[in-house]
Amino acid sequence: MAPQSGGSLRPPATLATVARRAGVHVSTVSRALSPDETVRRGVSAATAAHIQAIADELGYQPNPAGAALRTGRSQMLGVLVPRLTDIVLATIYEGIDAAASAAGYHTVVANTGDDLDLQHTRADALLARRVDGLILGDARTDSTLAADLARRGIPLVLVSRRLPRRVSVTTDDLLGGRLAGEHLVGIGHRRVGVVAGERYASTGLERTAGFLAAYEEAGLVVPDRYAVTSRFDVAGGRAAAEQLLGLRPRPTAIFAVNDFAAIGVMGAVRDAGLRVGEDVAVVGYNDVPLAAELPVALTSVHAPMFDMGREAAATLLGILDGRPGRSRRLPPTLAVRASTVPGTQDRSTA
Amino acid sequence: MAPQSGGSLRPPATLATVARRAGVHVSTVSRALSPDETVRRGVSAATAAHIQAIADELGYQPNPAGAALRTGRSQMLGVLVPRLTDIVLATIYEGIDAAASAAGYHTVVANTGDDLDLQHTRADALLARRVDGLILGDARTDSTLAADLARRGIPLVLVSRRLPRRVSVTTDDLLGGRLAGEHLVGIGHRRVGVVAGERYASTGLERTAGFLAAYEEAGLVVPDRYAVTSRFDVAGGRAAAEQLLGLRPRPTAIFAVNDFAAIGVMGAVRDAGLRVGEDVAVVGYNDVPLAAELPVALTSVHAPMFDMGREAAATLLGILDGRPGRSRRLPPTLAVRASTVPGTQDRSTA
DNA sequence: TCCGTCACCGCAATCGTTTGCGGCGGCAGC
DNA sequence: GCTGCCGCCGCAAACGATTGCGGTGACGGA
Numbered sequence: 219m220a221p222q223s224g225g226s227l228r229p230p231a232t233l234a235t236v237a238r239r240a241g242v243h244v245s246t247v248s249r250a251l252s253p254d255e256t257v258r259r260g261v262s263a264a265t266a267a268h269i270q271a272i273a274d275e276l277g278y279q280p281n282p283a284g285a286a287l288r289t290g291r292s293q294m295l296g297v298l299v300p301r302l303t304d305i306v307l308a309t310i311y312e313g314i315d316a317a318a319s320a321a322g323y324h325t326v327v328a329n330t331g332d333d334l335d336l337q338h339t340r341a342d343a344l345l346a347r348r349v350d351g352l353i354l355g356d357a358r359t360d361s362t363l364a365a366d367l368a369r370r371g372i373p374l375v376l377v378s379r380r381l382p383r384r385v386s387v388t389t390d391d392l393l394g395g396r397l398a399g400e401h402l403v404g405i406g407h408r409r410v411g412v413v414a415g416e417r418y419a420s421t422g423l424e425r426t427a428g429f430l431a432a433y434e435e436a437g438l439v440v441p442d443r444y445a446v447t448s449r450f451d452v453a454g455g456r457a458a459a460e461q462l463l464g465l466r467p468r469p470t471a472i473f474a475v476n477d478f479a480a481i482g483v484m485g486a487v488r489d490a491g492l493r494v495g496e497d498v499a500v501v502g503y504n505d506v507p508l509a510a511e512l513p514v515a516l517t518s519v520h521a522p523m524f525d526m527g528r529e530a531a532a533t534l535l536g537i538l539d540g541r542p543g544r545s546r547r548l549p550p551t552l553a554v555r556a557s558t559v560p561g562t563q564d565r566s567t568a
Numbered sequence: 569m570a571p572q573s574g575g576s577l578r579p580p581a582t583l584a585t586v587a588r589r590a591g592v593h594v595s596t597v598s599r600a601l602s603p604d605e606t607v608r609r610g611v612s613a614a615t616a617a618h619i620q621a622i623a624d625e626l627g628y629q630p631n632p633a634g635a636a637l638r639t640g641r642s643q644m645l646g647v648l649v650p651r652l653t654d655i656v657l658a659t660i661y662e663g664i665d666a667a668a669s670a671a672g673y674h675t676v677v678a679n680t681g682d683d684l685d686l687q688h689t690r691a692d693a694l695l696a697r698r699v700d701g702l703i704l705g706d707a708r709t710d711s712t713l714a715a716d717l718a719r720r721g722i723p724l725v726l727v728s729r730r731l732p733r734r735v736s737v738t739t740d741d742l743l744g745g746r747l748a749g750e751h752l753v754g755i756g757h758r759r760v761g762v763v764a765g766e767r768y769a770s771t772g773l774e775r776t777a778g779f780l781a782a783y784e785e786a787g788l789v790v791p792d793r794y795a796v797t798s799r800f801d802v803a804g805g806r807a808a809a810e811q812l813l814g815l816r817p818r819p820t821a822i823f824a825v826n827d828f829a830a831i832g833v834m835g836a837v838r839d840a841g842l843r844v845g846e847d848v849a850v851v852g853y854n855d856v857p858l859a860a861e862l863p864v865a866l867t868s869v870h871a872p873m874f875d876m877g878r879e880a881a882a883t884l885l886g887i888l889d890g891r892p893g894r895s896r897r898l899p900p901t902l903a904v905r906a907s908t909v910p911g912t913q914d915r916s917t918a
Numbered sequence: 919t920c921c922g923t924c925a926c927c928g929c930a931a932t933c934g935t936t937t938g939c940g941g942c943g944g945c946a947g948c
Numbered sequence: 949g950c951t952g953c954c955g956c957c958g959c960a961a962a963c964g965a966t967t968g969c970g971g972t973g974a975c976g977g978a
Contacts, residue, residue, distance in 0.1 A: 232933090232934055232935085233934065233935065233936095234934075242957075242958085243957070243958045243959075244934085244935080244936095244958095245935095245936080245937075245957075245958065245959080245960095246956085246957060246958075248934095248935065248936060248937085249936090249937090249957090252936090257936095257937090259955095260955090260956070260957080261956070261957075262955080262956060262957090265956085265957085279695075279696045280696075280934085280935075281637070281698060281933085281934050281935075282633075282696075282697055282698060282935095283632075283633045283634075283636035283637040283642065283698065283933080283934075283935090284633075284637055284933075284934030284935040284936085284963090285934080285935050285936075286633035286935090286963090287631070287633040287634055287637055287933090287934080287935070287936095287962095287963045287964060287965090288934080288935045288936045288937085288962075288963050289935080289936065289963085290963075292633065301662070302652060302658045302661060302662060303655050303658045303659050303662060305653050305655065305658075308652045308653045308655075308658055309653050311652060312651070312652060312653060312679060315678070315679070319678075319693070324676055324693075324697055325676070326674055326675070326676055327677065328665070328669075329662060329665070343669070343674075345629075346629045346630075346632075347632055347674055348631060348632060348633065452857070452858070452861045481858075481861060482861070484863070485861060485863070488863060507802070508802070508831075508858075511802045511831060511832070511835060512863075513834070513835070513838060513862075513863050513864075514863075582963090582964055582965085583964065583965060583966095584964075592927075592928085593927070593928045593929075594928095594964085594965080594966095595927075595928065595929080595930095595965095595966075595967075596926085596927055596928075598964095598965060598966060598967085599927085599966090599967090602966090607966095607967090609925095610925090610926070610927080611926070611927075612925080612926060612927090615926085615927085630964085630965070631963085631964050631965070632965095633963080633964070633965090634933090634963075634964030634965035634966085635964080635965050635966075636933090636965090637932090637933045637934060637935090637963090637964075637965075637966095638932070638933050638964080638965050638966045638967085639933085639965080639966065640933075
């Protein structure tokens with residue numbers, strides 16, 4: 219292990235070092251320095267202060283290996299994501315890490331690329347590291363991973379995507395899809411297409427369902443072939459949009475369940491010689507920072523990604539403390555921009 | 569600690585468990601299961617196989633806390649980045665993690681937001697976790713952090729940004745800037761502007777220097793006021809570009825040391841009623857995936873971000889093994905697109 | 919037959935922390 | 949003055965893995 223802050227190049231201070239200097243037993247030092255207040259009460263205020271001073275002077279930092287060995291808890295959380303280069307997951311992860319480190323936990327993250335085998339492999343690697351719990355950002359409806367982990371008693375919280383009987387923190391994707399649908403209905407689009415994302419992700423499924431529900435309630439039905447699955451990236455959105463734009467009658471608006479897919483849609487619209495916002499309206503989902511910066515600013519369902527991460531971590535920490543975990547669906551809002559209402563600068567329903 | 573893979577809900581198997589079942593001493597099990605081949609040779613092939621079989625059957629996973637306590641090494645690397653939501657750093661981090669996990673190491677990452685205090689705080693938190701070494705993705709020329717860590721003997725590698733006397737893995741930013749400059753010179757731009765990034769980052773400084781050198785060698789001098797500092801994000805690029813476009817004579821091309829700044833530049837160009845690529849050429853740096861997908865595809869200096877991360881991790885692992893660390897500058901290439909040569913689909917010098 | 923060599927394995931200490939238990943005072947109550 | 953209580957602290961046993969050292973047995977050579 220690397221030399222620590224205690225001094226230039228000597229071995230880091232331990233409880234024993236502090237104890238010797240303070241003229242007390244290591245157990246007393248351990249108690250005096252405990253974060254747990256009830257434990258700290260086991261030592262008098264005077265000696266506690268004395269020990270604290272010496273610990274500071276020596277730059278004492280508890281060795282997590284020793285603590286983990288004794289307590290059986292590593293103070294680390296594992297996080298699985300499809301990929302960290304996706305800004306949505308990266309933002310969620312930042313929220314997770316913020317909440318975790320505020321509680322004295324560290325997080326270890328791993329990419330799975332939405333690959334079924336890799337999910338298991340990476341989860342096992344994290345568990346081999348003895349993480350205290352897991353946050354899954356890549357739950358798939360066609361995977362047994364979450365169920366397996368739950369059966370093994372691993373403290374577990376899903377984020378971003380949901381699964382039937384598991385604790386999860388997501389946006390209210392049904393509502394988000396509905397917001398998008400109501401918006402397009404409201405501005406007069408009667409023939410619309412949906413870029414629905416991967417069929418194994420609850421996000422795409424529910425956003426699509428909410429969107430279609432809004433249309434149904436308006437008495438408009440969206441034929442099946444106007445809703446196509448897709449990858450979540452730019453290329454996926456582009457391919458799906460090309461398919462939709464080939465339909466007759468051509469849709470006058472397209473809802474993509476993900477901003478990057480929406481960017482792909484915009485590209486396909488341009489390539490077809492049509493104008494985004496004028497000829498074809500486009501709505502995305504998540505409202506990533508880039509959405510407002512595009513040449514034609516993208517109307518998007520705003521999702522509180524950072525908050526989702528924070529809540530997910532808080533929920534998992536609660537479970538580790540023995541409190542029951544409850545699923546939450548954070549409310550999305552709609553940010554209307556030029557891709558559906560040309561001339562709009564930026565306004566947001568909130 | 570969470571129940572492990574060994575069984576449904578019983579405590580995870582330990583060396584002792586395996587030893588008892590195998591009828592040997594724990595030390596023999598430890599040796600038989602060691603990743604180090606020379607250690608493994610201390611036990612006969614027969615017993616090793618027997619032990620291995622039982623370990624597999626029991627799903628034995630070594631407890632890292634025990635190993636870390638004894639060996640003094642945690643098999644964890646700490647990584648500091650400005651922010652993980654920056655796809656450049658996220659990609660570099662993926663490279664780091666790929667190399668680290670292939671070598672049996674885990675990585676712990678922390679955001680510093682390029683904040684001087686936070687850099688120290690987060691580094692200390694990582695060291696308190698007893699990481700075996702540190703990779704700094706947020707080195708600043710005006711910070712003493714790297715020097716402090718080096719003085720304390722912490723194994724250290726910089727990535728993305730350089731610092732004079734430290735081991736680093738970066739792209740050859742001087743060359744990258746030069747490629748951008750030579751390209752613009754070559755297509756006839758004589759009056760150019762530079763969005764130079766933050767003055768504390770070697771990336772912006774060297775990319776700018778390389779760019780200016782290319783112009784000097786062409787006998788063209790870029791006046792000081794045509795090179796402005798900026799933040800690295802879209803808004804920063806936009807603000808800087810507004811300033812540049814206000815100059816007379818107006819530059820006919822702008823080089824931004826970062827793709828997101830370049831996107832901001834493109835926005836400012838449009839807002840000024842000019843056409844990107846036609847009236848004002850724009851060049852970015854890094855060649856993030858989005859660059860090729862923009863409505864006007866962005867010419868950009870391609871940087872091997874994933875490889876940088878992988879090399880940085882490999883270098884740090886080498887240092888941990890006692891090998892001397894050597895700095896590397898990976899060669900960038902230029903991807904020419906429509907933002908400088910209208911009509912270009914996509915071609916890349918490689 | 920005896921000794922030396924070597925391969926294989928066990929012994930036990932050690933890393934640093936936490937925590938149940940017990941001891942030792944001092945103080946109050948009777 | 950004795951007993952009981954309680955606040956404060958020390959003792960020692962864990963937790964799980966690694967490793968220097970020494971022991972045991974087999975085997976070969978003389």
